[in-house]
Amino acid sequence: MSDKITIEIDGRTCEAAPGxxxxxxxxxxxxxxxxxxxxxxxxxxxxxxxxxxxxxxxxRPFPKPVxxxxxxxxxxxxxQTRSRxxxxxxxxxxxxxLINHPLDCPICDQGGECELQDVSMGYGEDVSRFTERxxxxxxxxxxxxxxxxxxxxxxxxxxxxxxAEIAGVRELGATGRGEDMRIGTFVAHTVAHELSGNxxxxxxxxxxxxxxxxxxxxxxELTAEPSIAPxxxxxxxxxxxxxxxxxxxxxxxxxxxxxxTWISDRDRFSYEGLNAAxxxxxxxxxxxxxxxxxxxxxxxxxxxxxxxxxxxxxGADQLGWLMAPGSTLEELYLGQKLxxxxxxxxxxxxxxxxxxxxxxxxxxxxxxxxPIADLEQQRAVLLIGSDIRQEQPxxxxxLRKAALAGAMVGLVNPYRVELTHPSRQLPAAPGRLAAELxxxxxxxxxxxxxxxxxxxxxxxxxxxxxxxxxxLKQAGADGNGLVLLGALAEASPDFGLLKALAYQxxxxxxxxxxxxxxxxxxxxxxxxxxxxxxxxxxxAVDVPGLDALAQLTExxxxxxxxxxxxxxxxxxxxxxxAALAGAxxxxxxxxFRTPSLEAVADVLLPISAFAETSGTxxxxxxxxxxxxxxxxxPGDARPGWKLLRVLGNMLELTGFEYASARDIHDALAAQCAxxxxxxxxxxxxxxxxxAEAADGTLMRVGNVPIYAVDALVRAAPAxxxxxxxxxxxxxxxxxxxxxxxxxxxxxxxxxxxPARACMPVHVSDDLARGGGRIPAAVPGSGQLGAxxxxxxxxxxxxxxxx
Amino acid sequence: MSFRNAPLAVIHDVDKDTLFTPEIRxxxxxxxxxxxxxxxxxxxxxxxxxxxxxxGGWLSRELMDQVAAYLDMPEVSVYEVATFYGxxxxxxxxxxxxxxxxxxxCMLGGSEELMQHIEHKYNVAPGETTADGKxxxxxxxxxxxxxxxxxxxxxxxxxxxxxxxxxxKLIKKLD
Ligand code: SF4
Ligand code: FES
Numbered sequence: 014m015s016d017k018i019t020i021e022i023d024g025r026t027c028e029a030a031p032g033x034x035x036x037x038x039x040x041x042x043x044x045x046x047x048x049x050x051x052x053x054x055x056x057x058x059x060x061x062x063x064x065x066x067x068x069x070x071x072x073r074p075f076p077k078p079v080x081x082x083x084x085x086x087x088x089x090x091x092x093q094t095r096s097r098x099x100x101x102x103x104x105x106x107x108x109x110x111l112i113n114h115p116l117d118c119p120i121c122d123q124g125g126e127c128e129l130q131d132v133s134m135g136y137g138e139d140v141s142r143f144t145e146r147x148x149x150x151x152x153x154x155x156x157x158x159x160x161x162x163x164x165x166x167x168x169x170x171x172x173x174x175x176x177a178e179i180a181g182v183r184e185l186g187a188t189g190r191g192e193d194m195r196i197g198t199f200v201a202h203t204v205a206h207e208l209s210g211n212x213x214x215x216x217x218x219x220x221x222x223x224x225x226x227x228x229x230x231x232x233x234e235l236t237a238e239p240s241i242a243p244x245x246x247x248x249x250x251x252x253x254x255x256x257x258x259x260x261x262x263x264x265x266x267x268x269x270x271x272x273x274t275w276i277s278d279r280d281r282f283s284y285e286g287l288n289a290a291x292x293x294x295x296x297x298x299x300x301x302x303x304x305x306x307x308x309x310x311x312x313x314x315x316x317x318x319x320x321x322x323x324x325x326x327x328g329a330d331q332l333g334w335l336m337a338p339g340s341t342l343e344e345l346y347l348g349q350k351l352x353x354x355x356x357x358x359x360x361x362x363x364x365x366x367x368x369x370x371x372x373x374x375x376x377x378x379x380x381x382x383x384p385i386a387d388l389e390q391q392r393a394v395l396l397i398g399s400d401i402r403q404e405q406p407x408x409x410x411x412l413r414k415a416a417l418a419g420a421m422v423g424l425v426n427p428y429r430v431e432l433t434h435p436s437r438q439l440p441a442a443p444g445r446l447a448a449e450l451x452x453x454x455x456x457x458x459x460x461x462x463x464x465x466x467x468x469x470x471x472x473x474x475x476x477x478x479x480x481x482x483x484x485l486k487q488a489g490a491d492g493n494g495l496v497l498l499g500a501l502a503e504a505s506p507d508f509g510l511l512k513a514l515a516y517q518x519x520x521x522x523x524x525x526x527x528x529x530x531x532x533x534x535x536x537x538x539x540x541x542x543x544x545x546x547x548x549x550x551x552x553a554v555d556v557p558g559l560d561a562l563a564q565l566t567e568x569x570x571x572x573x574x575x576x577x578x579x580x581x582x583x584x585x586x587x588x589x590x591a592a593l594a595g596a597x598x599x600x601x602x603x604x605f606r607t608p609s610l611e612a613v614a615d616v617l618l619p620i621s622a623f624a625e626t627s628g629t630x631x632x633x634x635x636x637x638x639x640x641x642x643x644x645x646x647p648g649d650a651r652p653g654w655k656l657l658r659v660l661g662n663m664l665e666l667t668g669f670e671y672a673s674a675r676d677i678h679d680a681l682a683a684q685c686a687x688x689x690x691x692x693x694x695x696x697x698x699x700x701x702x703x704a705e706a707a708d709g710t711l712m713r714v715g716n717v718p719i720y721a722v723d724a725l726v727r728a729a730p731a732x733x734x735x736x737x738x739x740x741x742x743x744x745x746x747x748x749x750x751x752x753x754x755x756x757x758x759x760x761x762x763x764x765x766x767p768a769r770a771c772m773p774v775h776v777s778d779d780l781a782r783g784g785g786r787i788p789a790a791v792p793g794s795g796q797l798g799a800x801x802x803x804x805x806x807x808x809x810x811x812x813x814x815x
Numbered sequence: 816m817s818f819r820n821a822p823l824a825v826i827h828d829v830d831k832d833t834l835f836t837p838e839i840r841x842x843x844x845x846x847x848x849x850x851x852x853x854x855x856x857x858x859x860x861x862x863x864x865x866x867x868x869x870x871g872g873w874l875s876r877e878l879m880d881q882v883a884a885y886l887d888m889p890e891v892s893v894y895e896v897a898t899f900y901g902x903x904x905x906x907x908x909x910x911x912x913x914x915x916x917x918x919x920x921c922m923l924g925g926s927e928e929l930m931q932h933i934e935h936k937y938n939v940a941p942g943e944t945t946a947d948g949k950x951x952x953x954x955x956x957x958x959x960x961x962x963x964x965x966x967x968x969x970x971x972x973x974x975x976x977x978x979x980x981x982x983x984k985l986i987k988k989l990d
Contacts, residue, residue: 177823177889181823182889183823183825183889183891183892184889184891185891186889186891186892186894186895187895188891188894188895188898188899189898189899190898190899190900193898198891199890199891199894199898200876200890200894
C-alpha cells in the first residue's frame with residue numbers, strides 16, 4: 014500500500030495510493046464528483062450511481078462509465094468527471110432519481126440544504142419527462158428525535174449502513190424490492206441509540222429530519238456559530254445554528270481528533286432546554302411572602318453583605334462552595350478566586366464522589382491518559398465502573414472500533430453494560446468490585462503493597478480474570494493497553510481502593526491508566542483550582558478545604574451553589590438538602606429554577622447556560638477549547654464570569670478587573686503554562702476496607718442515565734421522551750427479587766437511612782447479585798441518599814393484594 | 816469496517832433448542848455447515864424456505880424473528896431477505912400458490928391475457944387468494960422459462976406455454 018501511483022483526473026495529475034477509490038483521490042484534490050450513497054466514514058455501497066465518470070486505463074477506455082466511489086485507481090488511469098459521456102451518465106442518473114422523488118422542495122424541511130436539490134441544479138433537466146404517478150411511501154415513527162418522510166428517500170442506504178457499522182445496531186433496513194423498496198424498521202419501533210441523530214445529517218434528502226427542529230426555520234436564515242458540546246468530557250466540536258437570538262439546532266463540526274464527524278444525541282438535542290419554562294430570568298430573593306424578583310444591583314449587595322457577615326461572624330471556614338464541573342473554566346477560576354479571596358477553602362466540583370481518601374495520592378491533573386483518537390488503537394482495555402455508552406457516547410464509539418479491530422474490552426461494573434461489540438464482562442455488586450479487580454491483579458501477577466497484598470493474594474481468579482489479565486499484559490507489552498476508571502467507580506464508596514487496584518493492574522500489565530472525567534470541564538476544574546486541595550495550575554494547597562461531601566456532612570453556615578440542583582446534581586441529595594436547609598445563607602447561581610433550589614436557597618441569581626456565554630472547556634484528553642457565546646441569555650440572566658467579577662469588585666477583592674472572558678482565560682493559562690495532564694499518582698493510595706452491604710440490605714447502584722446528567726439535558730423535552738430516559742425504578746437480580754418475595758412490576762418502598770422513596774421493581778439478570786439499581790438524577794431520586802450505598806427494600810401492598 | 820466483510824452478529828436472548836422442531840433445526844444446520852462459521856447468516860434463504868414450508872406456505876413475523884435468532888442475525892436483515900424475494904409470503908396463503916410470470920418473454924407470449932383471464936374467471940387479483948381458499952394468485956418476476964412462454968408455476972411445478980384453457984385444466988386438477 015505504500016507505493017504511490019499517479020493518475021490523471023480532468024487533466025490534472027494526482028498522486029494516489031493503490032486501492033484507493035477515484036472519488037477519494039478527487040475529494041483530496043478538490044475535484045467535485047456528485048454523490049449520494051458514498052460517505053467517507055461508511056462502507057461503499059455504490060448503489061446510487063450518481064458518481065459515474067469516464068475512465069481509461071493504459072490507453073483503453075472502460076466501455077461504460079464507472080462509479081467513482083467504487084472504482085479503484087490504477088497507475089496511469091485517466092479520469093474525466095465532466096466529459097460528455099460522464100455528464101450524460103450523471104444527467105441520466107439524476108433523471109431516474111427524480112422519477113420517484115417529490116418535486117415540492119418548498120414544503121420540504123431539507124429545502125435549501127438538500128444534496129439532491131443541489132446536485133439537480135447542476136445536473137437535472139428543467140422539465141420532467143415523467144408523467145406517470147410517483148410512488149408514495151408510508152412514514153414510520155422512529156421516535157421523538159427523528160422525523161421521517163420516506164416518500165423522499167432515494168435509497169442511498171447511508172442510514173442503514175450507519176446503523177450497522179457505526180452504531181452497531183441494525184434497526185433500519187431496506188425491505189421490499191424495486192418500486193416497493195422501503196427504508197424503515199419494518200415493524201415500526203423507535204430507533205434507540207445514543208448516536209441516532211447522526212442519520213439526520215447523513216440523509217442526503219429530506220427523508221430523515223430532526224423532529225424538534227423541522228419546519229421551524231430555513232437553512233438560509235440561520236447563522237452558524239462554532240461551539241463546544243457541554244455534556245461529556247469529549248468536547249465535541251459543534252455548530253450552533255442561530256436565528257433571531259435563539260439556538261434553532263445543533264450540528265457537528267468535523268474534528269478527526271475529537272468527534273470525527275459525529276455528535277451524540279445528547280449534544281444534538283439538549284439545546285431545547287435553553288428555552289425551557291424553568292429558565293431563571295431574573296434575580297430572585299426569598300422574603301416572608303415567598304420568592305420575589307429583584308434587581309441585580311441590590312441582590313448583589315445583599316449577597317456580598319451576607320457573605321461578609323458570615324466570614325466576620327463565624328470565619329471563612331463556614332463557607333461552602335460547590336460548582337458544577339460543567340461550568341466554564343473562567344467561572345471555575347473566578348469562583349475559587351473569590352472564595353479564596355474571602356479566606357475560604359471549602360470548594361469542590363467533584364459532586365458525584367463520596368470517597369475522597371485518595372485525594373493526597375491522586376495525580377494533580379488526572380485525564381484520559383491518551384489522545385481521544387488513540388483509543389481506537391488500543392488492543393486491550395479494562396473499564397472499571399463505567400457505563401460508557403451512557404457516560405461518554407463518542408468514547409464508547411472509539412472503543413467499539415478498537416473492539417471490532419480485535420481488541421479485548423473487559424468491564425468490571427455493578428451491572429452488565431449493553432454494548433454493541435464483543436466484551437468480557439464481570440458484573441459484581443458494588444462491594445465486590447474490588448475483589449474482582451484483585452482477582453485480575455492476581456492473574457496478572459501483581460504482588461501488591463503490604464496493604465493490598467492480602468486482598469490480592471486471597472482473591473479468587475477465574476478464567477475470565479485470567480483472560481483479561483493476559484490480554485492486558487500482551488497489549489501492555491506493545492504499549493497499547495489501557496485501564497480506565499469511569500463514573501460508577503467515582504461514585505463508589507471504595508473509589509480510593511478501586512484506584513489503588515487499578516494502578517496495581519496497570520503496573521503489573523504495563524498498561525496505561527486513564528480517567529473518564531464525568532463532565533465537560535472536570536479536567537478544567539483541576540486546572541482552575543476549583544478543588545479543595547488544588548490551587549490554579551493544580552498546585553498543592555497547604556491546608557486543604559472540605560471536599561464536596563464533607564461540606565454537607567459537616568454543615569456550613571453559608572453555601573454558594575454554582576449551576577447545581579441539590580436534588581439531582583449531588584451524590585447524596587437527601588443529605589445535601591438537609592444540610593442546605595439548615596444553613597443561614599444559600600446563594601444559588603443557576604440557569605434553571607428547580608423545586609429543590611427554591612426550597613433551600615435564599616437568593617437565585619440567573620446565570621447564562623451553555624451557548625449563552627463565552628468560555629473554555631478542557632476535555633478528557635486535556636485539550637483546551639475556547640468558544641464564544643452564540644445567543645444572549647434570557648431576560649436578566651448574565652454570563653457567570655461577569656457576575657463573579659462584579660461580586661469580586663463589590664467585596665473589594667483584588668484581581669477582579671477582567672474586561673473579557675478571554676482575559677480570565679489568559680490569566681489562568683499563564684499559571685498553567687508548564688502544566689500538562691499526567692496520571693502519575695503523587696503518593697500511595699491508602700487502602701481501607703470495602704463497603705460491603707450489611708445483612709438484609711442491598712447496595713444501591715445509582716447510575717446517572719444519559720439524559721439526566723445535567724440541568725440542560727433534563728430540561729430538553731425530546732430527549733426526555735426517548736426510551737433511554739427511564740423513570741425511577743428499582744432493578745433487582747432475579748435471586749434477590751425472589752429472596753425478597755418480589756416480582757416484576759411490584760411497588761416497593763426503598764429506604765436509604767432516613768430517606769424514603771416508592772418505585773416499581775424491574776427484575777433483570779444484567780444486575781449483579783446484591784445490588785439494587787436505582788438511577789440517580791431522575792425525577793423522584795432526589796429524596797434518596799448516596800448514589801452507591803446500602804438500601805432496604807420493602808414491598809408496598811397494592812390494591813391487587815387485597 | 817463494513818458489514819459486508821464481517822456480518823453484524825446479534826446474539827438473541829432465546830434458547831435455540833426451543834425454536835422450530837428438531838428436524839427443521841437439523842435441516843437448517845445442514846445448510847449452515849456449508850458456510851464459514853462467521854457467515855452462518857448465509858443460510859437465511861434455505862432456512863426461510865424450510866420454515867415457510869412447515870407453516871402452510873407463509874412466514875409470520877414471529878417465524879422470521881426466530882430465524883433471526885437461530886442464525887444470530889438482526890431481525891431486520893431477515894425481513895430484508897423475506898420481503899425482497901417473491902417466493903416468500905408474509906401473509907397466509909391458499910392451499911396452492913399459482914405464480915404467473917410477468918417478465919418480457921412471457922408478456923410477449925400472452926401472460927397479460929392469461930392474468931386477465933385469471934382475474935375475471937376466479938375473481939382474484941394478484942397477491943390475493945380465491946374465496947374458496949384454493950389458490951393464491953401471484954404475479955411473478957422471470958421464472959427463467961422464456962423459451963416456452965408464458966410460464967406458470969403451480970406450487971413447485973413448472974407449466975409452460977400456458978393458455979387460458981390449459982390453465983383452467985390445471986386448476987381443476989388441484990384439490
Ligand atoms: S432515508 Fe435518507 S439516508 Fe436513508 S436510505 Fe433514504 S435517502 Fe438514504
Ligand atoms: S456515490 Fe458512487 S454509486 Fe453512489
